[in-house]
Amino acid sequence: xxxxxxxxxxxxxxxxxxxxxxxxxxxxxxxxxxxxxxxxxxxxxxxxxxxxxxxxxxxxxxxxxxxxxxxxxxxxxxxxxxxxxxxxxxxxxxxxxxxxxxxxxxxxxxxxxxxxxxxxxxxxxxxxxxxxxxxxxxxxxxxxxxxxxxxxxxxxxxxxxxxxxxxxxxxxxxxxxxxxxxxxxxxxxxxxxxxxxxxxxxxxxxxxxxxxxxxxxxxxxxxxxxxxxxxxxxxxxxxxxxxxxxxxxxxxxxxxxxxxxxxxxxxxxxxxxxxxxxxxxxxxxxxxxxxxxxxxxxxxxxxxxxxxxxxxxxxxxxxxxxxxxxxxxxxxxxxxxxxxxxxxxxxxxxxxxxxxxxxxxxxxxxxxxxxxxxxxxxxxxxxxxxxxxxxxxxxxxxxxxxxxxxxxxxxxxxxxxxxxxxxxxxxxxxxxxxxxxxxxxxxxxxxxxxxxxxxxxxxxxxxxxxxxxxxxxxxxxxxxxxxxxxxxxxxxxxxxxxxxxxxxxxxxxxxxxxx
Numbered sequence: 001x002x003x004x005x006x007x008x009x010x011x012x013x014x015x016x017x018x019x020x021x022x023x024x025x026x027x028x029x030x031x032x033x034x035x036x037x038x039x040x041x042x043x044x045x046x047x048x049x050x051x052x053x054x055x056x057x058x059x060x061x062x063x064x065x066x067x068x069x070x071x072x073x074x075x076x077x078x079x080x081x082x083x084x085x086x087x088x089x090x091x092x093x094x095x096x097x098x099x100x101x102x103x104x105x106x107x108x109x110x111x112x113x114x115x116x117x118x119x120x121x122x123x124x125x126x127x128x129x130x131x132x133x134x135x136x137x138x139x140x141x142x143x144x145x146x147x148x149x150x151x152x153x154x155x156x157x158x159x160x161x162x163x164x165x166x167x168x169x170x171x172x173x174x175x176x177x178x179x180x181x182x183x184x185x186x187x188x189x190x191x192x193x194x195x196x197x198x199x200x201x202x203x204x205x206x207x208x209x210x211x212x213x214x215x216x217x218x219x220x221x222x223x224x225x226x227x228x229x230x231x232x233x234x235x236x237x238x239x240x241x242x243x244x245x246x247x248x249x250x251x252x253x254x255x256x257x258x259x260x261x262x263x264x265x266x267x268x269x270x271x272x273x274x275x276x277x278x279x280x281x282x283x284x285x286x287x288x289x290x291x292x293x294x295x296x297x298x299x300x301x302x303x304x305x306x307x308x309x310x311x312x313x314x315x316x317x318x319x320x321x322x323x324x325x326x327x328x329x330x331x332x333x334x335x336x337x338x339x340x341x342x343x344x345x346x347x348x349x350x351x352x353x354x355x356x357x358x359x360x361x362x363x364x365x366x367x368x369x370x371x372x373x374x375x376x377x378x379x380x381x382x383x384x385x386x387x388x389x390x391x392x393x394x395x396x397x398x399x400x401x402x403x404x405x406x407x408x409x410x411x412x413x414x415x416x417x418x419x420x421x422x423x424x425x426x427x428x429x430x431x432x433x434x435x436x437x438x439x440x441x442x443x444x445x446x447x448x449x450x451x452x453x454x455x456x457x458x459x460x461x462x463x464x465x466x467x468x469x470x471x472x473x474x475x476x477x478x479x480x481x482x483x484x485x486x487x488x489x490x491x492x493x494x495x496x497x498x499x500x501x502x503x504x505x506x507x508x509x510x511x512x513x514x515x
Contacts, residue, residue: 001072001101003031011041012392017056019046023068024079025089031072032096035408036089037389039418042082044068072097073105080114085144087173087416091125103130111138120160124170135161150176152317167314167327170415171306174327177420185427186320190434191359197434198361201442205449209441210364213433214238217367221347224373237261241348241365245355249311249328251304254337257348261341272300273339276396276404287398292387294336299411303335306415315357322430325353326423334387335414347372350426366433368426375429382425386417443511451507458499459492473504 009016011026020043022030029038042060049063060083068078076093094102102122109115116135120143123129140161144151154163167174176182198206218238222229240260247253255271262268274297278290295303307328314324333346347369354360372379395407448470455466465488472484479501480489489497 001097001104002070003027003072003075012038014041014058017043017045017059017061020044020059020061021046021067023062023066024075024083025086027075028072028079028093029089032093034089034092034096035393036086036092036413037393038089039086039389040084042079072101073108076105076118077114080117084177084418085149085175086418087121087125087175088412090121091412091416094122094126099128099130103132106130106132111136113141116141116160116162117143120157120162120164123160124164127170134159144175148178150178150182150319150323152313152319167317167319168310169306169313171302172310172331172415173306174310174331175416175418175420176323176327176423177418179420179424181424182323182420182427185322185424185431188431190431191321194364194366194434194438195361197439197442198364205442205445206361207363208445209438212441212445213367213437214241214365217241217351217365217369220367220369220373221344224347224369224376224379225343237344241351242363244348244351244365245353245357249308249349249352249356251301251308254304254345257345258338258341261344261348268341269339272304272337273297275339276399276406277336277339277342278404282402286402288402288404290391290396290404291384292336292391293394293396293404293406293410294334294342295414296406296410299414300335300337303411303414304332304337307331307335311353315353321354321357321359322427323419323423324357325350326419326426327417328353330383330386330419330422330426331414331417333383334417354430364438366430367437368429368433370437371429371432378425382422386419386422440512447507447511451504454503454507455500458503459496469500470504473501474508478505 007016007021008030011022011030016022021027022041023044024042026038026041026043028034029036040058040060042062044062044067045064047064049061052063052066054061062082066078066082068074102118106115106119110132119130119132135158138161140156140163142151142154142163142165144165146165150167151165152167154165156163167176201209215234215238218234218241221237222234237260240257247256251272259270262270273294276297277294278288278292280291281289283289310331311324311328314327329346329349332349333342336342338345350368351360351365354366360366390410390413393408393413394410396404397407399405451470452463452466455461455469456463461469468488469480472488473480476484480497485492485497492500
């Protein structure tokens with residue numbers, strides 16, 4: 001099948017570099033009018049390029065020697081050899097081309113690595129069986145290159161002589177590329193660091209640190225959504241977080257957690273939603289101005305079921321727990337299966353996976369939400385980078401009740417994501433909690449307990465009053481304010497006040513404030 005590759009100055013609202021021709025995914029998307037974003041488009045220069053390729057704006061520009069040819073097979077093979085795999089684009093290309101175009105590609109090189117991978121993906125993603133005989137007795141190949149991607153336990157397809165090592169299934173399949181940053185994060189063995197930190201600490205101190213960190217995470221998770229709930233609601237949600245990982249992740253477990261989160265269901269439908277959902281603003285007439293639209297209600301059972309299957313497959317394969325939690329938790333919030341509470345439940349699923357995989361010490365919750373709140377701009381950028389490019393391919397209209405109704409088939413938009421940069425973001429948050437928040441919380445409690453003991457040795461007073469004194473001295477830069485001195489602590493002499501202030505300053509000398 002020959003492509004009509006007419007030059008175009010623009011591609012998906014991006015200027016095409018001068019003196020180049022579209023190639024690979026970009027050429028195929030252009031040729032077949034594929035409704036999917038190309039996140040890093042590629043082109044081939046008409047000239048030689050130092051180093052064979054370069055980046056120009058968001059484009060990957062290849063040397064003229066890389067020009068693959070003018071056929072469908074040429075450009076699909078180019079994409080498999082030189083570009084990052086994009087399952088959404090691949091699925092939609094397969095939906096657009098006739099079966100015989102893929103059959104011709106495979107027959108031309110039946111034992112070739114790209115051809116067998118393409119053949120397997122075609123039958124996997126479309127559910128069709130091509131008019132091709134089973135592969136000859138050749139060495140089996142990995143579907144994904146383990147040197148380039150994080151992979152699961154392989155499943156051999158004898159028909160294609162291909163080992164399926166995807167992280168998920170056809171219903172929901174995340175991709176995570178091996179990057180220097182992720183390899184370094186994994187190499188730090190943060191789970192072991194956390195266990196060693198806890199192991200050096202007394203059980204009572206660990207329990208108190210865990211309690212403070214849980215409260216901080218719960219409060220931050222609500223604050224990310226712009227809410228300041230009463231303490232009773234924080235504590236109820238905290239109890240749910242502490243149950244993370246105890247039950248297998250199922251639709252029923254998601255619904256149970258949702259019911260804990262949404263206590264009053266008079267205005268919020270529990271469980272999988274039965275209407276559209278969007279994030280964004282409204283115009284003067286209160287009609288929606290969406291920045292993001294979740295999956296169609298009719299697609300939710302299949303998408304959520306696929307997400308759970310992928311989570312199970314990653315767990316069984318022993319995929320790094322932070323990578324697994326990335327795909328499961330962020331995949332969940334992109335599908336947006338609930339009427340309300342998707343963001344908080346998405347962060348709960350991070351804890352669920354880390355606890356279930358025993359990445360976090362027993363009884364401990366890493367305050368990942370607190371770090372996300374501190375890095376809220378990066379968090380939002382991460383979410384928008386994944387979902388924003390999908391919006392031009394979602395057709396919708398406002399409903400009479402000022403919601404949104406999706407008009408086209410969008411299920412595949414939520415099935416196939418590359419979570420690499422998302423995993424780097426989440427791993428950075430986890431690293432901060434392990435290397436900073438956990439030891440800092442324990443160190444704070446040690447210093448606080450020492451100050452409390454010495455304060456009460458100096459002046460006999462109730463625990464609560466001594467706790468308050470320490471807090472007031474710290475809040476006022478190491479001295480008791482005149483207001484506090486004349487109210488709660490009027491009974492103290494000037495000498496005693498000076499002694500107590502010195503005790504608090506000494507106890508916390510060199511202790512860095514939270515950052």
